[in-house]
Amino acid sequence: MTLLLTLDDGSIQRSLAEAVETARAAAVEETDPAQVGAHAGVEREDAVSATHLFEAEVPGYRGWHWSVTVATAGPGEPVTVSEVVLRPGPDARVAPKWVPWERRVRPGDLGVGDIFPTDSDDPRLAPAYLASDDPAVEEVARDVGLGRVHVLSRYGREDAASRWRAGEFGPRSDMARSAPDVCGTCGFFLPVAGSMRGAFGVCANDISPADGHAVNVEYGCGAHSEIEVEVSSSIPVAELVYDDSLLDMEPVEELERASEPAARA
Numbered sequence: 001m002t003l004l005l006t007l008d009d010g011s012i013q014r015s016l017a018e019a020v021e022t023a024r025a026a027a028v029e030e031t032d033p034a035q036v037g038a039h040a041g042v043e044r045e046d047a048v049s050a051t052h053l054f055e056a057e058v059p060g061y062r063g064w065h066w067s068v069t070v071a072t073a074g075p076g077e078p079v080t081v082s083e084v085v086l087r088p089g090p091d092a093r094v095a096p097k098w099v100p101w102e103r104r105v106r107p108g109d110l111g112v113g114d115i116f117p118t119d120s121d122d123p124r125l126a127p128a129y130l131a132s133d134d135p136a137v138e139e140v141a142r143d144v145g146l147g148r149v150h151v152l153s154r155y156g157r158e159d160a161a162s163r164w165r166a167g168e169f170g171p172r173s174d175m176a177r178s179a180p181d182v183c184g185t186c187g188f189f190l191p192v193a194g195s196m197r198g199a200f201g202v203c204a205n206d207i208s209p210a211d212g213h214a215v216n217v218e219y220g221c222g223a224h225s226e227i228e229v230e231v232s233s234s235i236p237v238a239e240l241v242y243d244d245s246l247l248d249m250e251p252v253e254e255l256e257r258a259s260e261p262a263a264r265a
């Protein structure tokens with residue numbers, strides 16, 4: 001039987017492709033006939049089935065197709081309808097991809113009184129009883145005997161470091177690029193503890209927009225502690241300045257003519 005179907009595959013597909021009206025009738029049975037538009041093509045499913053597509057003239061479903069799958073038992077056998085469904089075409093407007101609720105919350109969404117539990121398998125955290133691979137954390141945990149339930153994992157630290165570095169208080173911000181010097185050399189820079197000590201600290205200058213924020217050592221602002229402004233008293237000043245914009249100008253010739261009679265007399 002399989003061999004027969006393979007040999008007659010061409011004629012079977014032809015009869016499936018020709019079953020446009022059978023497919024249209026099936027689609028019309030499912031909906032208002034006015035909602036079944038022009039035939040938009042036929043797709044081969046397998047050796048004995050194919051799918052006819054019709055434009056869907058359904059309000060709100062622009063770019064969708066009525067998809068009617070037809071099948072046959074073999075050469076010369078009748079073509080029957082397997083299913084009729086409405087399917088989005090390549091240009092169809094479809095709903096955005098489903099995003100789990102916990103991934104929809106964006107930074108800044110958390111309001112006063114909101115609760116946002118951390119996933120039990122959050123890769124940014126590691127149980128504190130495990131080696132944290134942060135020497136400073138391990139040292140403190142040993143001293144205290146008991147640490148916190150969780151500490152930042154290596155992934156969590158790297159994630160925070162890349163976010164902070166790329167953020168408002170990183171070296172690529174507008175403020176940093178126009179700053180006279182970097183935080184790493186500023187007296188207001190308080191380095192953080194642990195493995196991020198070499199890269200981040202907290203700004204403690206109330207004049208700075210970064211006051212109280214984690215800043216990268218390569219960030220900087222105009223309130224850097226070592227900035228000095230040159231004050232000079234040797235600004236050249238002109239002895240006398242005339243404002244000639246309001247003077248009445250008299251042509252020289254007229255003056256000469258006016259003084260001539262007096263000179264002759």
Ligand code: SF4
Pocket residue numbers: 181182183184186187188189202203204205208210211215219220221222223224225
């Ligand atoms: S005052 Fe400016 S340069 Fe100094 S630590 Fe704060 S942000 Fe950095």
